Amino acid sequence: MxxxxxxxxxxxxxxxxxxxxxxxxxxxxxxxxxxxxxxxxxxxxxxxxxxxxxxxxxxxxxxxxxxxxxxxxxxxxxxxxxxxxxxxxxxxxxxxxxxxxxxxxxxxxxxxxxxxxxxxxxxxxxxxxxxxxAAWVLSGVKDLTVLNSTDSEFWGYVKDEYTTLAEAHDRVLATEIHAQWRHAAASGDWGKSYERAKTALLEAFVRTHSRSLQQTLFEMGTRVLEESPELCEVRLKLPNKHHFRYDTAPFGLDNPNETFLAADRPYGLIEGDVRRDDAPAAGPAWT
Structure with missing residues (x-):
């Protein structure tokens, strides 16, 4: 050896x-x-x-x-x-x-x-x-915290003997966006491209009635590519910043989905890659 x-x-x-x-x-x-x-x-x-x-x-x-x-x-x-x-x-x-x-x-x-x-x-x-x-360029944004106070659901998932999570038809959806997008060429108007991609991410988050954070991820990546022809691939990392409805019944108070415990860990982490089917080879871009 x-x-x-x-x-x-x-x-x-x-x-x-x-x-x-x-x-x-x-x-x-x-x-x-x-x-x-x-x-x-x-x-x-x-x-x-x-x-x-x-x-x-x-x-x-x-x-x-x-x-x-x-x-x-x-x-x-x-x-x-x-x-x-x-x-x-x-x-x-x-x-x-x-x-x-x-x-x-x-x-x-x-x-x-x-x-x-x-x-x-x-x-x-x-x-x-x-x-x-050759040169490869990735642009992106990180630590961008966003929250939808409604228009989010999560139900119909696999249940086994260890499942305790209740189905949700109206929940808070919050995440911290970590996104990178790959440019098809190593030149361009970097500032305008960044603003356009960031705006697309946020608009997709706002407009998507989410049935899972995975669905929201795909809609966000798709919107970026639709708005930015100079980009060929988007990678997203979205931690689920959980908000649990707090039980105020012991205090004689009703809580109609208004007061939440914001839990920082453990958390679900959703990651995904959205790209054009004719995207040029990535080379070492993602390493």
Whole structure:
């Protein structure tokens, strides 16, 4: 029996970068978290300790900050593509780069030219892969919490000797949307595409009379693809943020589905992939 080195990568994770663009008295803020992972001809550093092909992770960190300064407040997809192409094209030992960026949104406070408040409407994300020839771009949103107070049911499911869950014909449906969508090409109007996809997710959640969170997931993914011809695939992760009607009868109070216990765990987790049947190959996009 022999022991061999398998797939490997290394990088610098969660570089916290805030870039303020000062246009006279009016300022713009770009708040991002950047993670880089590189792979390639790096067996020697694992097997013998030869670091001649290793770009230090501290250099990766410095590059992230330098590119933020050089390129300003570009869309996060463009920024990630610039970084990924730089690392692969400038380093002979590197054959593949993965760059992940989370953007933390801030809203302006009133008419204040330089005062901001952190937005609670989810975190914009992107992941870019580049192998020296082709690039793959995923955009997305995470931590986007939504709730329907009615128009949700769950009944007709399998029941066995361990089932205690009562059927529900009017329930609260709440989830925290984690979605990524794949672009058919590594170019586009990233900002407009993001806003269109996020709007489609929310509109589908609002308009779907849900008989299961799985049904809602498919409707959300479908709506994104219908509204965005530049996208070819949507992946969704939807934790079921359970709301249980609380029994207030011991207190002499009726509870007609108005007061709930919000339980954070354990929770159901629904995951799914919605794509066009002619979608181009994903390559390493989802890895």
């Amino acid at each position: 022999s022991i061999v080195l398998g797939d490997n990568r290394y990088g610098k994770c969660e570089n916290r970068i805030v870039r303020i663009t000062k246009q006279g008295p009016v300022h713009q803020i770009k708040d991002i978290t950047v993670s880089v992972a590189l792979s390639g001809d790096l067996d020697a550093t694992h097997l013998t300790g030869d670091n001649s092909g290793v770009l230090p992770t501290d250099t990766m960190k410095n590059t992230c900050f330098a590119f933020a300064q050089r390129h300003g407040a570009v869309e996060i997809e463009e920024y990630a593509l610039l970084l990924a192409r730089h690392f692969v094209d400038s380093q002979p030992s590197i054959g593949h780069a993965r760059v992940e960026v989370d953007e933390h949104a801030w809203d302006r406070i009133g008419q204040g030219p330089h005062s901001f408040v952190r937005t609670g409407g989810g975190t914009r994300t992107c992941t870019v892969h580049y192998d020296g020839t």
